Amino acid sequence: xxxxxxxxxxxxxxxxxxxxxxAYNQPQLYHSQSYVFGTLVDISIYGEPEERAKTLTNHIxxxxxxxxxxxxxWKPSTDKQAHELGALNAxxxxxxKPINISPRMAEILLDATKLSQQSNGLFNPGIGHLIGAWGxxxxxxxxxxxxxxxxxxLVKTNPRMPDIVIDNNTAYxxxxxxxxxxxxxxxxxxxxxxxxxxxxxxxxxxxxNIGGNIIALGQHGNTPWRVGIQHPRKPTAIxxxxxxxxxxxxxxxxxxxxxxxxxxRYCHIIDPRTGYPVQHTQAVTVxxxxxxxxxxxxxxxxxxASKPIFIEPMARKSTIAATLGVQHYMVIDQASQxxxxxxxxxxxxxxxxxxxxxxxxxxxxxx
Amino acid sequence: xxxxxxxxKTRIKTKTRVMRIGDWCVVSAGIVLVVVLFQQxxxxxxxxxxxxxxxxxxxxxxxxxxxxxxxxxxxIGAATVSIMNGKARFxxxxxxxxxxxxxxxxxxxxxxxLCLPNQLSLELIGETKHYDSLNY
Numbered sequence: 001x002x003x004x005x006x007x008x009x010x011x012x013x014x015x016x017x018x019x020x021x022x023a024y025n026q027p028q029l030y031h032s033q034s035y036v037f038g039t040l041v042d043i044s045i046y047g048e049p050e051e052r053a054k055t056l057t058n059h060i061x062x063x064x065x066x067x068x069x070x071x072x073x074w075k076p077s078t079d080k081q082a083h084e085l086g087a088l089n090a091x092x093x094x095x096x097k098p099i100n101i102s103p104r105m106a107e108i109l110l111d112a113t114k115l116s117q118q119s120n121g122l123f124n125p126g127i128g129h130l131i132g133a134w135g136x137x138x139x140x141x142x143x144x145x146x147x148x149x150x151x152x153x154l155v156k157t158n159p160r161m162p163d164i165v166i167d168n169n170t171a172y173x174x175x176x177x178x179x180x181x182x183x184x185x186x187x188x189x190x191x192x193x194x195x196x197x198x199x200x201x202x203x204x205x206x207x208x209n210i211g212g213n214i215i216a217l218g219q220h221g222n223t224p225w226r227v228g229i230q231h232p233r234k235p236t237a238i239x240x241x242x243x244x245x246x247x248x249x250x251x252x253x254x255x256x257x258x259x260x261x262x263x264x265r266y267c268h269i270i271d272p273r274t275g276y277p278v279q280h281t282q283a284v285t286v287x288x289x290x291x292x293x294x295x296x297x298x299x300x301x302x303x304x305a306s307k308p309i310f311i312e313p314m315a316r317k318s319t320i321a322a323t324l325g326v327q328h329y330m331v332i333d334q335a336s337q338x339x340x341x342x343x344x345x346x347x348x349x350x351x352x353x354x355x356x357x358x359x360x361x362x363x364x365x366x367x
Numbered sequence: 368x369x370x371x372x373x374x375x376k377t378r379i380k381t382k383t384r385v386m387r388i389g390d391w392c393v394v395s396a397g398i399v400l401v402v403v404l405f406q407q408x409x410x411x412x413x414x415x416x417x418x419x420x421x422x423x424x425x426x427x428x429x430x431x432x433x434x435x436x437x438x439x440x441x442x443i444g445a446a447t448v449s450i451m452n453g454k455a456r457f458x459x460x461x462x463x464x465x466x467x468x469x470x471x472x473x474x475x476x477x478x479x480x481l482c483l484p485n486q487l488s489l490e491l492i493g494e495t496k497h498y499d500s501l502n503y
Binding site (some may be wrong): 010011018019032033034035038039040042044139140141142207209211212213214220225226227228229230235236237240249250251253256259285351 | 388391392394395396398399420422423462463464470471473475477478479480481483484486488497498499500501502503
């Protein structure tokens with residue numbers, strides 16, 4: 001070897017070694033974004049080799065896709081196996097004759113019924129006909145002609161979850177007007193499924209986001225996972241918080257699915273008592289700690305629990321939150337004022353100065 | 368000034384004429400340190416870019432320090448992403464409800480606009496991100 005080359009070689013070797021060390025110390029974060037469930041699914045996995053993280057993510061996405069087909073509320077049921085909910089709704093409409101359902105569907109319906117009763121019927125996945133009447137059972141939606149008489153009639157038919165009788169993997173409805181729409185349940189259920197799957201696969205650190213509902217496993221390296229909360233009217237985050245292992249967060253907002261008519265906003269969250277979209281609230285965010293086994297899981301609760309709090313008027317929000325056992329929540333009303341519980345306030349790091357300045361901290365009422 | 372003996376002078380000369388392994392290590396470590404510090408401290412200060420995602424892939428990442436319109440063929444049609452003086456937005460989209468266009472200009476790191484029907488998203492990157500994922 002010529003003498004002149006040697007120093008160069010040494011430099012190259014040193015550089016490679018140092019770069020190798022830096023690359024090794026880089027956080028091993030795998031991040032994927034896909035469109036499933038008619039929404040954006042965003043999965044981060046920390047500390048797993050990229051190939052494994054990719055395989056795990058694909059498995060989760062396939063499960064989501066399958067669940068989406070099974071629970072889709074308004075696709076015509078061409079294939080019985082794939083669109084189980086469509087077939088079930090068709091059976092409900094024809095009369096109280098039991099049909100077979102999958103064990104998974106039975107589990108979902110029992111849990112959803114329990115939560116519906118617990119929320120005094122404010123969380124009501126049986127009002128599919130109402131949601132359809134407002135035009136929200138479409139991939140694309142626009143202003144509808146509000147047919148007051150039709151809506152009043154639909155409310156009078158009083159579809160309730162306890163109308164559904166589930167027995168030994170069969171189901172029927174005592175009320176033919178029950179039409180299931182699991183739009184306020186399915187994403188949360190999918191979060192729990194994904195979290196369970198990753199735990200089974202011994203993945204300790206992951207963050208799963210389905211259409212805004214997020215669940216955390218472990219943490220992001222040495223620090224907890226941090227999530228931002230969307231501003232209801234601007235494309236930015238108003239605050240961030242740390243999401244600890246097993247915790248989930250969900251928001252119901254009037255900015256996700258809505259249409260404007262004569263200067264008024266009509267959002268997809270409908271009060272089952274009046275049949276009309278809720279117009280007094282911009283957003284409700286709930287933070288849910290890990291739950292005991294055999295009760296509704298954190299993901300489901302993060303999806304479900306925000307709806308009754310959103311629907312109830314300001315004066316009654318804390319009561320329904322207490323009924324649902326939700327301690328950490330934030331409400332943003334139509335005047336863009338934020339109300340948080342003291343428990344929630346300790347978790348939040350504010351980014352938006354206006355919200356922080358006009359913040360109201362209110363204790364949850366006790367039973 | 369005292370005079371160094373002749374034999375010491377010659378020894379210093381011979382030692383400084385060639386750089387040894389240790390010297391090269393110090394030099395290369397210095398180079399690497401400069402590069403790392405440059406990347407860590409310099410680029411994160413200034414660079415603000417917009418990342419366009421199409422479906423599950425990154426369509427492209429563009430500097431915000433320019434003025435241009437980018438045509439992106441999405442799931443349902445062609446959308447236009449405009450970049451102007453540190454800001455970016457959806458300026459035209461084939462989607463029905465036009466939420467993405469109504470999001471307006473994005474200018475801060477971490478801001479995002481999303482077009483679900485067309486499976487397109489914009490995200491501003493550059494500065495340190497405030498969070499791992501967004502709840503909405």
